[in-house]
Amino acid sequence: MKVLKFGGTSVANAENISKVIEILISESKKQNIAVVVSALGGITDELIKAGTFASLKDETYITTFDHIKARHLETVKLLISIARAKDVSKNVEAKLEELKNLLHGIFLINEFSNKTRDKILSFGELLSSYIISEKLKDKIKLSELKDSRELIVTDSTHTKAIVNTKLTNKNIASYFNSNKAKVIILPGFVSRNEHGDTTTLGRGGSDYTAAIIASALKASDLEIWTDVSGMFTANPKLVKQAFPIEEISYQEAMELSHFGAKVLYPPTVQPALQKNIPIYIKNTFEPKAKGTLIKKKTSNTNGPVKGISHIENIALLTLEGNGMIGVPGFSKRLFSALSIAEINVVLITQASSEHSICVGVYSNDAQHAKKMVDEEFAYELSLKKIKPLLVEDQLAVVAVVGDNMKNHQGISGRMFKSLGQNNVNVRAIAQGASERNISAVIAHKDIKKALTTLHNRFFEKQVKTLNLFIVGVGNVGQILINQIKQQQDYLVKNLLLNIKVIGISNSKKMIFNEDGIDLSSWNTLIKKGKTRTHDTFFKEVTDLNLSNSIFIDVTANEEVAKTYKDYLKESISVIACNKIACSSKYSDYQELKELSRKYNASLLFETNVGAGLPIIYTLNNLVNSGDKITSIQAVLSGSLNFVFNNFNENNSFYDVVKQAQAEGYTEPDPRIDLSGVDVARKILILAREAGFKMDLKDIKNESFLPKESLKAKSVAEFYKTLEKQASHFETIYNKAQNKNCQLKYVAEFNNGKAKVSLKEVDKDHPFYNLEGKDNIVLFFTERYPEQPLIIKGAGAGAEVTASGLFADIITLGRN
Structure with a gap:
């Protein structure tokens, strides 16, 4: 028996569902399969919106419901044969009418409790699984639909219920042992408590559903089908050089998923790990792609670091004061206050001096956390033994993950040196004794730069990318651009340098392309570029916030020379043939030198004297x-x-x-x-x-x-x-x-x-x-x-x- 799970993007519409059906037909020829499906892509969010609007007495919930209804009926129309479409549509409409009545009830009492939320959200998976199962009947006769709520039993913690493993395993084993179907379709995410109330397993819970079923059946494999070809070394939307990880351990996968790798819901790994069931991350739209294999032991072909991940929208809470030193119980009281407030702690760090405790929480919990903690320590605050809880927002966590990092010296040193060289300030650090994860809290604006920098450091050691911003395209500037164009391939091959021109400016216009400007047509592109000033050019460069950025001044303009210090303060190196800056007042020259040292940004001006002579x-x-x-x-x-x-x-x-x-x-x-x-x-x-x-x-x-x-x-x-x-x-x-x-x-x-x-x-x-x-x-x-x-x-x-x-x-x- 094999268990397959298809996510929201895989079943987003009729076209995608057809691709899923092809995969199921192919897999069912080899062995019996259980198939867990998510709601149609985006529907869960729409259901939350509808419920929220209804609870606020906002009749917009009706428009949102109509959109949900239209999407499902359109999917039926495109998928199901004409002979059966009427009956299938009738059943879907009956289910949707039930949803509409529930939303109307929320509207009347203007309350959207967690219990009601679970009931509302369950419709997404229940509807998608029904439609897919009906389509499958046209292709595979021995296929049927089973409501996961009849198998998975949980407690009554609504929106993120805890599974009763003993009862659940018994139900699953009993059902599958007596069933002869080749393919069984099950809605993910949904479950029931012992009183028969609908519960859910948390956002991303469809993965968890599949893992629970795989564990109970001791399945040969668990396949998570999504819209990417595996777990990547970093988020490919932010790091274009990221690539799929061929093999990764259960522990590494849990760390990466906890720190933002969204292709896998973190609790999914545990049931598979307990039964040593291999997990495959596969791409619905490239079914032949290798994907990622998650198993107990893996090879180390990519070195000690397996992946780099991140969590956005983090706030750092700092409790500090001299009154904490040597006094037991402060940590316990802090975490108790956060626990009572149901606030999840993402990261913890404490100095050995016991003068302060730092914790990372999600930004939307920060103010509630401050209120609860300040109330807990009101007495100590009144005596000024501690300071009010300090909240720093607009932060993120980046994490470097790998089982074998502990066996390699200098991983953390390389990590923090690379971040420092690119002006990424680290606000807090956390590293467990296992050394499987090194986490750093950074500014939210630096996420992309940090991920790119770390990926380059640990996965692209052989090639270094330089991002150039050139001001001045007269004689010298044009020739420089042509020289770069001519030598780009040679430099990658022989010097392992990837030189990209990201920005070009003349005195009036400027153009930018984060992927690199086409150097064969830049002079045509710049005619249609944005209006340029020193400030707008600088803002574009700093907003891009790319690692290894270099500002190149190919002018003789005094105003341009005055901007060097702004770039150096952002750890952007400066190369200039403009002699004005280094021959201006000695104090200004000295300031540039000091800024270069302070912000670890080079200031090179060889061409100031003797052009190309050294x-x-x-x-x-x-x-x-x-x-x-x-x-x-x-x-x-x-x-x-x-x-x-x-x-x-x-x-x-x-x-x-x-x-x-x-x-x-x-x-x-x-x-x-x-x-x-x-x-x-x-x-x-x-x-x-x-x-x-x-x-x-x-x-x-x-x-x-x-x-x-x-x-x-x-x-x-x-x-x-x-x-x-x-x-x-x-x-x-x-x-x-x-x-x-x-x-x-x-x-x-x-x-x-x-x-x-x-x-x-x-x-x-x-x-x-x-x-x-x-x-x-x-x-x-x-x-x-x-x-x-x-x-x-x-x-x-x-x-x-x-x-x-x-x-x-x-x-x-x-x-």
């Missing part, structure tokens, strides 16, 4: 390894190097600057480059990274531009001054040529002082042969006092700048 990276390694920077000499502007390498007697200064701008070597406003301010910012950043406290005003800037050019109020006016002052630039060029020198715009840092200026460099200097748009940096340190450490290469251009940003992304991914 200048800051090398400097950091020198300092971190204990070396001390004594002097820095550098050509840090690829733009200026390009200009002075191409400026000669055949090319005017004006023409060369125009060419540099056209080829993307200067900022859109070339004054930023030619004024020396950009180079000053770069040497300032290097000095700060070397450990020196400096501001931009401390950098001496010896400009080579004439005063008229420096005073130009627009780019167009600036270019006119370059034409007008052509002789000024020719004089500078000729003077250098007469000395056989090259013109290089040099940044220098010595003995805590820095300056930027145009220099005439002779042929013996390392800067002399610096070509094109290249940069060069000479680090003189205590370890490199005479022969400097030299870094040289392309220091300007969109391609190399984008590559530098990409390198920072990969660096973050590999940390």
Whole structure:
């Protein structure tokens, strides 16, 4: 004998019931089966609504009843053959009329007691089982319907009755032993007490009904058919990478179901466990899928953690006070008060100091719990021995479950480290001595991030997902996006990094896609995007609340730079080619550094100096390894190097600057480059990274531009001054040529002082042969006092700048 149970989604409508019938036909050919069915999907909720409306004297209950009636009659119409449909409909209508009368009675006395509630809710399963059994008669002659209330005997605890196992087992054995039917259909969830009153086994009780019958019959298997292919490693609606667990133990299944895995009602496991009956979780809509097998002992193919689950809408109650220390009985009184109030405790934790006790309850019980507990401890409160019960709401519990966690060191360490790195604050912790379950109370808003983070940590160790939010899609931004698109598959395969671009913004519009934006069509999508401001973009990023989030600034915008601290405070890492933030006031720069450390969010800005060259990276390694920077000499502007390498007697200064701008070597406003301010910012950043406290005003800037050019109020006016002052630039060029020198715009840092200026460099200097748009940096340190450490290469251009940003992304991914 095998027992099968079909849930509400499996019997939601005629189409789904037809799928169930096909499964039953196939199974009945192998052996006799008992089939437990739930109410049509959603009907139990509708029945509760109807009863509640009626008790409130709200005639809306009639509309709700009419909807319930229509659904059942429509199901009959679509399922039952024309020859029998009239009789079946007549019987269904008779049952529905009984329901209508009960609802009218509730309306008259405006009372919806638990006893009446059980009676009302029983109609869902009684109606669905009757309709399914009538359909089955067309397919299997030896099939019949049996009312579970005639078999399952309970006490009188309505809405969640306790089963009288001895009487129930006797009834089930007696009925099935004398029955010759191949298939027996039974309504789940419903039962009766010894006085004949209808009771129910609790929401989800149809699973329990099936387990009770399987246990009483010592069935070969118990199959729970639902709309998913087994118990998943996490809720697949929240964690897209979640996958079905092939095998799981009874104890693991109970833990996961208790902590929110809704495919299985927690009490279901116990009857099967007692008789060692294997439980299969199967998918009605994919009957050939393997599903999940729940049994006594399992293999450990997926490691020590079997699953991650959660419970929503939790409140944390904290009883604390110095008067509790060393005084026995506080815990007993607390739990007695909650028990009397019929409040279920989800989680318990108590510090060894006995100064406080923390319990988790469902949010809708929190205020009632506070009232009852404060009343219980009114005397102690009056003496200020304890504080009034503290209630913290908007919380949730996440639980990591696995039988073999106790045999593996560091599971809890990895769990809490992963949560901490992603800014998920843990409010309370509970772990039993069996170490089968580690539970943490977190903010409700962090559920998805926490589940994704933990799933990635325990089930996807080989691949790390980075979620990128890119602001700025000019030259560099577009190239960066193309580079990411080109390398996505390579990075997954070779570096085990899954890089997803979740948000993209230009100065006016923004687009988001939690699954990753299609990088082949982003520029079309953004035209139809939402209006963008700094605040709206930040809100979208934080509302998504994704793990491993990275904000990437590919602008030169001061307002964007000012938002870095907001992202860092949310533990969102920042990557920037924008130099403004790290060259602003020293106190602001220092604040960003401190926020990065405090919130465990990286702040990377390698492209601030030398585009794609590893200048800051090398400097950091020198300092971190204990070396001390004594002097820095550098050509840090690829733009200026390009200009002075191409400026000669055949090319005017004006023409060369125009060419540099056209080829993307200067900022859109070339004054930023030619004024020396950009180079000053770069040497300032290097000095700060070397450990020196400096501001931009401390950098001496010896400009080579004439005063008229420096005073130009627009780019167009600036270019006119370059034409007008052509002789000024020719004089500078000729003077250098007469000395056989090259013109290089040099940044220098010595003995805590820095300056930027145009220099005439002779042929013996390392800067002399610096070509094109290249940069060069000479680090003189205590370890490199005479022969400097030299870094040289392309220091300007969109391609190399984008590559530098990409390198920072990969660096973050590999940390």
